[in-house]
Amino acid sequence: MNDAPDDGCPADPGLPRRPGRTMPAALRQLVAETWVFRRQEELDASLRFARLAGALEQLATPETLVELARRASEDERRHAGMCELMARTYGQEVMPPVPLVARETAPRDLGLRERVLYEVVAACCISETESTAGLTSVLAVDGPPRVRAVLRDILRDEVAHSRLGWAYLAHAAEAGDVSLLSPYLPEMLEESVSPRLFAKGLSDADSATLLAHGVLPHARKLEVFIQALHDVVFPGLERCGVDTTPGRQWVARRRQSGA
Ligand SMILES: [Fe+2]
């Protein structure tokens, strides 16, 4: 497979073609660090889905949803492997330790059913939708085929993971009231956008190079996220009876601060 466009340099026929091999070292390192960061996020997500699958089973959730959560956990582990491979491709040699426990993000004072609802909505309806929108945006530009193949593979699964969230929210809304989610939307959104690796200040040319190699610059990422909130997340929550005013206010504050 031809990895061009990369940097326009002819390939050494004796070496396997590597995306990013002729990029400036600092940019290549940023790309490598992004893939390392993604690996850690995927490993966390794998643990979270495994824990959620157990909790969903405990709550007598329909087996199809439990099975989707189990499959999502396996998908995320596979994604982590792909991200690690990409990080190594861009020159990262040492990987951070594999996490053993996924931090629970739901408030501890909620009951199990509410905590699971909180986590599924935060992880699937918000984070996976954000991830889907970000990956779609990255795939809209041309880049090395090997990078695009990995991004497409991950995107296919993230779409399924976000669907799990919407299916569970609809199931929970049929069984009872889900309006308790409303005041928690700002903290879910905050958790979803931070921490982020990249500060502002990259030149347009550097941003374009990063984008071609699968990295969405910070400002663009926030823009894509806010668009997905307005197009997908807020309407989806409202259809299930969740008042999104606190979430919309969070967006307005973020826009105002420009962060
Ligand atoms: Fe993933």
Ligand SMILES: [Fe+2]
């Ligand atoms: Fe996912």
